[in-house]
Amino acid sequence: MIARVADHCFWLGRYLERVDCTARVLHVTLHLSLDAELGPRQCWLPVVIVSGEREAFFAKHGEAAAGDSELVQSYMTWNPQNYVSLVRSIAAARDNARSIREVVSLEVWETLNELYLWSQSPAAREEYASNRYAFYRTIRRAIELCRGLLQSTMLHDDPLDFVSLGLLLERAGHSARIVDVHHHALRKDETRLDVVVETGVWLSILRSCSGKEPFMKRHQGRVTGPAVAAFLILEPLFPRSVRHAVAEAHARLLSIRPAGANDLPGERSLARLAALDAWLSSRTPETILPIHDLATYVVSETAGICEEIGRELLGYGGGTAA
Amino acid sequence: MAEEPLPSSLFSGYPSAPGTYDELVEPGGPLRLPFRRALTPLASASPDAITRWQALAERALLNQGVTFSVYADSRGTEKIFPFCLVPRLVSAEDFSHVERGLEQRVRALGMFLDDVYGEQRILAEDPLLRDLVLGAKHHLPMLRGLRPLGGVRIHVAGIDLVRGPDGVFRVLEDNLRTPSGVSYVLENRIVSKRVLPKVFEEARVHPVEHYPARLSEVLRSVSPAPHDDTYAVVLTPGPYNSAYFEHSFLARTMGLELVEPADLYVDDDRVFLRTTRGPRRVHVIYRRIDDAFLDPEAFRPDSLLGVRGLVRAYAKGHVALANALGNGVADDKAVYAFVPQMIRFYLAEEPILAQVHTFVCARDEDLRYVKDHLDRLVVKSVDEAGGYGMLMGPTASAAERDAFRRRIEAEPRRFVAQERLELSTCPTWNGATNALVPRRVDLRPYVLTSPAGPWVLPGGLSRVALVPGSYVVNSSQGGGSKDTWVLKGTDPGRTDR
Numbered sequence: 001m002i003a004r005v006a007d008h009c010f011w012l013g014r015y016l017e018r019v020d021c022t023a024r025v026l027h028v029t030l031h032l033s034l035d036a037e038l039g040p041r042q043c044w045l046p047v048v049i050v051s052g053e054r055e056a057f058f059a060k061h062g063e064a065a066a067g068d069s070e071l072v073q074s075y076m077t078w079n080p081q082n083y084v085s086l087v088r089s090i091a092a093a094r095d096n097a098r099s100i101r102e103v104v105s106l107e108v109w110e111t112l113n114e115l116y117l118w119s120q121s122p123a124a125r126e127e128y129a130s131n132r133y134a135f136y137r138t139i140r141r142a143i144e145l146c147r148g149l150l151q152s153t154m155l156h157d158d159p160l161d162f163v164s165l166g167l168l169l170e171r172a173g174h175s176a177r178i179v180d181v182h183h184h185a186l187r188k189d190e191t192r193l194d195v196v197v198e199t200g201v202w203l204s205i206l207r208s209c210s211g212k213e214p215f216m217k218r219h220q221g222r223v224t225g226p227a228v229a230a231f232l233i234l235e236p237l238f239p240r241s242v243r244h245a246v247a248e249a250h251a252r253l254l255s256i257r258p259a260g261a262n263d264l265p266g267e268r269s270l271a272r273l274a275a276l277d278a279w280l281s282s283r284t285p286e287t288i289l290p291i292h293d294l295a296t297y298v299v300s301e302t303a304g305i306c307e308e309i310g311r312e313l314l315g316y317g318g319g320t321a322a
Numbered sequence: 323m324a325e326e327p328l329p330s331s332l333f334s335g336y337p338s339a340p341g342t343y344d345e346l347v348e349p350g351g352p353l354r355l356p357f358r359r360a361l362t363p364l365a366s367a368s369p370d371a372i373t374r375w376q377a378l379a380e381r382a383l384l385n386q387g388v389t390f391s392v393y394a395d396s397r398g399t400e401k402i403f404p405f406c407l408v409p410r411l412v413s414a415e416d417f418s419h420v421e422r423g424l425e426q427r428v429r430a431l432g433m434f435l436d437d438v439y440g441e442q443r444i445l446a447e448d449p450l451l452r453d454l455v456l457g458a459k460h461h462l463p464m465l466r467g468l469r470p471l472g473g474v475r476i477h478v479a480g481i482d483l484v485r486g487p488d489g490v491f492r493v494l495e496d497n498l499r500t501p502s503g504v505s506y507v508l509e510n511r512i513v514s515k516r517v518l519p520k521v522f523e524e525a526r527v528h529p530v531e532h533y534p535a536r537l538s539e540v541l542r543s544v545s546p547a548p549h550d551d552t553y554a555v556v557l558t559p560g561p562y563n564s565a566y567f568e569h570s571f572l573a574r575t576m577g578l579e580l581v582e583p584a585d586l587y588v589d590d591d592r593v594f595l596r597t598t599r600g601p602r603r604v605h606v607i608y609r610r611i612d613d614a615f616l617d618p619e620a621f622r623p624d625s626l627l628g629v630r631g632l633v634r635a636y637a638k639g640h641v642a643l644a645n646a647l648g649n650g651v652a653d654d655k656a657v658y659a660f661v662p663q664m665i666r667f668y669l670a671e672e673p674i675l676a677q678v679h680t681f682v683c684a685r686d687e688d689l690r691y692v693k694d695h696l697d698r699l700v701v702k703s704v705d706e707a708g709g710y711g712m713l714m715g716p717t718a719s720a721a722e723r724d725a726f727r728r729r730i731e732a733e734p735r736r737f738v739a740q741e742r743l744e745l746s747t748c749p750t751w752n753g754a755t756n757a758l759v760p761r762r763v764d765l766r767p768y769v770l771t772s773p774a775g776p777w778v779l780p781g782g783l784s785r786v787a788l789v790p791g792s793y794v795v796n797s798s799q800g801g802g803s804k805d806t807w808v809l810k811g812t813d814p815g816r817t818d819r
Contacts, residue, residue, distance in 0.1 A: 001597050001598045001599070002579065002581060002585045002595065002596060002597055002598075003585075003596060003597070003598055004582065004584070004585060005579075006598050098387065098561065099561050100570075100580075101387070101567075101570040101571075101574060102556075102570045102571075102573035102574035102578075102579075102580045103580075106386075106574070109387060110385055110386055110387070113385060113386070113387045114385050117384060117385065158598065256598065257598075263600070264598075264599055264600065265598070266598075313598055315596075
C-alpha cells in the first residue's frame with residue numbers, strides 16, 4: 001500500500017470519528033441543557049473543552065460566551081475557522097476520501113459525498129434552524145452508515161486497517177477527554193450538586209459515548225461518577241471505552257505490521273501502542289484515580305502514537321520508510 | 323411496408339436546424355427509421371416526466387461525484403459534466419462502418435509511428451510531411467530505434483468524429499496520447515439505465531461496462547512479466563488534475579493502484595512503488611501524464627514533477643508505458659491531413675472513414691488560400707487541444723482575424739485550417755422551455771489496441787454544445803454530454819462484442 005494512500009485512509013478514519021463524536025456531544029448536551037438544572041455555562045463549556053477549542057473560542061468570543069448555547073453550537077457546527085467544526089470535519093473527511101476514491105468503496109464514497117453536499121446546502125441550514133435534533137441525527141446516521149459500509153463493502157486488508165486505526169485512536173482520545181472534562185468540571189462544584197443533578201450529568205456523559213444502555217447492563221441502574229468513569233475507561237467489552245479502542249487499534253496495527261516483521265517499518269509505533277494497551281489492561285477501578293492524570297496520559301500518548309505512525313508509516317517528515 | 327403512425331408526441335414540433343443533419347429526426351419531423359422502435363417509449367413520455375428524469379440524472383451524477391476540475395477556476399473547483407438524458411443513437415449499420423474505419427485508421431497510425439521512430443520510409447517519399455514531422459513539437463528523436471513492448475504504441479485512442487449535412491461520419495481529430503472521457507461513457511450509461519430503464523431495455527443497446535476489463539487485458543498484454551505476475555498501475559498527476567475523476571474511476575474499475583509520480587521511483591532501471599510494506603516492482607504504467615512531465619531526467623531538468631529515470635527503464639524494456647512515448651507526432655493537427663495517405667502507404671487500402679479537408683499552412687498554396695478566406699475557415703493551432711488556440715473565422719471580429727493572420731504568417735507551420743463544418747444536431751432537453759431543441763454533437767469512440775490488434779468499444783462519448791448555435795463541444799468550454807446508444811443489429815452472430 002502506498003504511504004500517501006495510507007495517510008488519507010488514516011485521516012478519513014479520524015475525521016469520520018471526529019464528526020460522529022462532535023455531533024453526538026452537541027446532540028446530548030442539547031438534551032441535557034433542557035432539564036439538568038445546570039447553568040448554560042456548565043452544560044456548554046465542556047463541549048468546547050472536549051473539542052480542544054477552549055483557547056480559540058475564548059479568544060474569539062470571550063469567556064462569557066461559553067454560556068451562550070446558540071453561539072457554542074454554531075461555532076461547533078458551522079464555523080469554517082474552527083478546524084473541528086462539523087462542516088469542516090465533514091469536508092475534510094470527504095476530501096480525504098476523494099483523494100483515494102479508487103481505494104474506498106463506491107458506497108462509502110457516495111454516502112460521504114452526499115453528506116458533504118447536504119452539509120453545504122440550504123437544506124442543512126433549514127434543518128438546523130427548524131429541527132436541531134434531526135440535524136444532528138442526520139449527520140450521525142450518515143457516519144454510522146459510512147462505518148457500516150466500510151466494514152461490509154471493502155476488503156478487510158491494509159486500507160481498511162488504516163481507516164480503523166485512525167478511527168480508533170481518535171475514539172480513545174475522545175472518550176478520555178470526555179471523562180476528564182466532565183469529571184474535572186464537576187469536582188469543583190461537587191458539594192453543590194444534588195444526587196438527581198449528578199445522575200443527570202453522568203447519564204449524559206454516558207450518552208455522549210452511546211454508553212447508557214451498555215452501562216446499565218453492567219451496573220443494574222446504579223449510576224455513580226466513579227462507576228461511569230471506570231466503565232468508559234476500562235470496560236473491555238464496550239466499543240467506546242478507552243481500553244477497548246486502544247486494544248482494537250493495537251490489533252489493527254498488528255495486522256498492518258506484524259510483531260516479528262522487523263524488515264517492515266512501524267516498530268516504534270507498534271511498541272508504544274502495545275505498551276499503552278498493556279498499561280490500560282492492568283488498570284483497575286481503584287488504580288484509575290485521579291482521573292485527570294490518567295486521562296491526560298492517555299490523550300498525550302494517543303497523540304504521540306499518531307505522530308509516530310505518521311513518521312514511520314504515512315510518509316511524514318522525509319519519508320525514510322515506505 | 324406501410325408508413326407507421328408517428329407516435330412522436332415529445333418529438334412533434336421539434337425545430338430541426340436547417341442545413342444540418344439531425345441524429346434522430348428526419349427532415350420534416352418523423353423519427354429516423356432505425357430508431358423508431360427504440361425511441362417510441364421515450365417519445366410518448368410527457369415533458370413533466372422528462373424534467374423529473376433529468377433532475378434525477380443530475381442528482382445521481384452529483385452524488386456519485388462524477389465531476390471534473392476546471393483549470394480556469396480556483397484550485398480544486400469541481401463541476402459536474404452537464405448531462406442530457408435524451409440519448410444519442412447510432413444504428414448497427416452505421417457503427418459497423420465506423421468500427422471498421424477506426425480499426426483501419428488506428429492500425430495505420432500505429433505503423434506510421436513505427437516508421438517515424440524507425441526507418442522513416444514515408445518521410446522519404448514526402449518532403450513536406452518530413453518537415454512537419456521532424457519539426458513537430460511532440461516528435462521525440464531520442465526514441466528512434468526503440469520498439470515498445472509488444473509492439474503496441476496506441477494502446478488507447480479516442481478518435482473524434484463529426485457528421486456533416488450529408489450524414490457522413492468524418493474524422494475530425496485523432497487523440498493518441500492520453501485521450502480522456504471514457505469514464506463519462508460508463509457513468510452516463512449507469513445513469514441512463516437507472517433513469518430510463520424501460521426505454522433502455524426496449525432499445526436493445528450494446529453494453530459498454532466491459533471497457534475497464536478490456537483495458538486491463540491490454541495493459542497485461544504488453545507487460546515485460548508473465549500475465550499473472552504483472553503488476554500494473556494507473557499514474558495520475560493528482561486530485562487537482564481536470565481528469566482526476568476519470569483516473570480514479572479507471573483505477574477503481576480495473577482494481578489497480580492509482581499512483582502519483584512521487585509514489586514511484588527507479589532503481590537499476592526498474593520501476594518500483596513505495597508501499598507501506600517496502601518497494602513493489604511495477605511492470606505496466608497506464609499513465610495519464612503528458613510525455614513532457616513524465617521524467618525530468620529525460621525532458622525537463624528543472625521540473626519537480628515526474629519519475630526520475632522512468633524513460634531509461636522504458637528504453638531498457640523493463641516497464642511498459644501506455645500509451646507509448648512520442649505518439650504526439652501522429653495526432654498533430656497538420657500530420658492529420660496526411661492520414662489517408664498513410665492508410666494507402668502502409669495498408670494499400672482506401673480509407674474507410676472520410677475526414678475533414680484540411681489546409682496545411684506550411685504548404686504555400688494552402689497558406690495563401692487560408693489568408694484570403696479567414697472569414698469562412700476554422701483555424702487551429704497544431705499542438706493545442708481542448709478547443710484552445712482556435713479561430714472561428716465566421717464568427718470572429720475583423721480585428722481578431724487580423725491578429726490571427728499575423729500569427730499564421732509568423733509561424734505557418736503551427737497552423738491548419740478547415741471549412742467550418744455544419745455539425746449534426748441531436749434533440750436535447752431544454753429545461754428552460756421544457757422542450758427538445760437541436761444542439762450540435764460530436765462522437766468520440768474509443769479504440770483499444772493489444773498485440774492482437776485493435777478493438778472498438780461499441781459506444782462512445784457524445785459531446786453536445788449546450789449553447790444555442792455553438793460548435794464547441796469541449797467540456798472545458800461549456801459542453802455537455804449524452805449517453806451514446808449503439809443499437810444491436812438483427813444478426814444474432816454480432817451481438818457479442
